[in-house]
Amino acid sequence: MSRIYLDNAATTALDANVLEVMMPFLTEKFGNPSSIYSYGRESRLAIEQARKSVAKILNAHPAEIFFTSGGTESNNTAIQTSVRDLHCKHIITSPIEHHAVSHTIEHLDHDDHIKVSYVKLLPNGHINLEHLEKLLSHSNDKTLVSLMHANNEIGNMLDIHTVGNLCKKFNALFHTDTVQTVGHFPIDLRNTPVHFITGAAHKFHGPKGVGLLYINENVRIKPFIFGGGQERNMRAGTENLYGIVGFAKALEIATENYEKDHAYISGLKNYMQSELLEKIRGVGFNGDVNGKSLYTVLSVSFPKTEKSEMLLFNLDINNICASGGSACSSGSEAGSHVIRAINTNPNQITVRFSFSKNNTKEEIDLVLQKLVELI
Numbered sequence: 001m002s003r004i005y006l007d008n009a010a011t012t013a014l015d016a017n018v019l020e021v022m023m024p025f026l027t028e029k030f031g032n033p034s035s036i037y038s039y040g041r042e043s044r045l046a047i048e049q050a051r052k053s054v055a056k057i058l059n060a061h062p063a064e065i066f067f068t069s070g071g072t073e074s075n076n077t078a079i080q081t082s083v084r085d086l087h088c089k090h091i092i093t094s095p096i097e098h099h100a101v102s103h104t105i106e107h108l109d110h111d112d113h114i115k116v117s118y119v120k121l122l123p124n125g126h127i128n129l130e131h132l133e134k135l136l137s138h139s140n141d142k143t144l145v146s147l148m149h150a151n152n153e154i155g156n157m158l159d160i161h162t163v164g165n166l167c168k169k170f171n172a173l174f175h176t177d178t179v180q181t182v183g184h185f186p187i188d189l190r191n192t193p194v195h196f197i198t199g200a201a202h203k204f205h206g207p208k209g210v211g212l213l214y215i216n217e218n219v220r221i222k223p224f225i226f227g228g229g230q231e232r233n234m235r236a237g238t239e240n241l242y243g244i245v246g247f248a249k250a251l252e253i254a255t256e257n258y259e260k261d262h263a264y265i266s267g268l269k270n271y272m273q274s275e276l277l278e279k280i281r282g283v284g285f286n287g288d289v290n291g292k293s294l295y296t297v298l299s300v301s302f303p304k305t306e307k308s309e310m311l312l313f314n315l316d317i318n319n320i321c322a323s324g325g326s327a328c329s330s331g332s333e334a335g336s337h338v339i340r341a342i343n344t345n346p347n348q349i350t351v352r353f354s355f356s357k358n359n360t361k362e363e364i365d366l367v368l369q370k371l372v373e374l375i
Helices: 016-026 038-058 071-084 099-110 129-137 160-169 241-256 258-279 308-317 337-342 361-374
Strands: 065-068 090-093 115-118 143-146 173-177 196-200 211-215 297-303 348-354
Touching: 016 241, 038 065, 038 241, 065 071, 065 241, 071 090, 071 099, 071 143, 071 173, 071 196, 071 211, 090 099, 090 129, 099 115, 129 143, 129 160, 143 160, 160 173, 241 258, 258 297, 258 361, 297 308, 308 348, 308 361
Parallel strands: 090 115, 090 143, 143 173, 173 196
Antiparallel strands: 065 211, 196 211, 297 348
């Protein structure tokens, strides 16, 4: 059986058309973008064209778009500079953020730079917006709210307009980790009350090692990484030229095909969900699976048995790639902090299946057949 890849929330396959536009910059167009001769100018032009393309798609100004090494660096930059340069003394976040956010905040908290408040969750895993408003109204310090747009493990989506307007009302800064949504949903930054968003090309069929940080034009921060004057003095280090070109192309393809891909991938998710309910007794789903949720992610709880405890391992042996929690930590045995926060039932085994435009209904049928055998 050939490999079936259902872990697209961890990373996606590089699109052939993206590789094609990257290739010249991996071969003959290798000039340093900071060099003044024609080779360098050609590279500089490619980066600025990519920036313009990304800004146009996200409806931002090119001066608000910065390229980084990925979502983790972008999240770190937004949070750490909010404390260091924008004098935030209080951060409001949730217990189910990605570790790139939660560990950064814990580090700042540990060093006594800030105080942290955790907003309560509703039983379905959504943020309790009433509690968020209460926390904001009682905050006497300059506050940063850091809440992810879509959860990478359960798929729940935040209403970023509502949260952004709450932040506006209480004069707080708003950072949202949009790593799972940039390239998957239309984002209109001109009309979204947000100060920082983040993205990573490898979540939407672009290359690994390149990310995006949007910094609203009204925000003034100093660099997080010092050295040369790259990225308009905001991020030192020679630019990941072919990565940046690939990021822009991947975002362009994703945006062009959004309607079609959204409908197709949603169909796969809904099909798998209904088939699981029919074929496996006691199966459940984490998060707001049929409500405000990523169309790419299905977090499944299987009843715990001797067989299902080895489920991920057995899926792997059968060439099926899925994950227990987040791929960034699936090697660690601690289990998922996200699942712990919303599902305290110890008699369930969680597996996340996440889909892309490359998956097929036939693959889903083969996985369902295997799951029935294994459970």
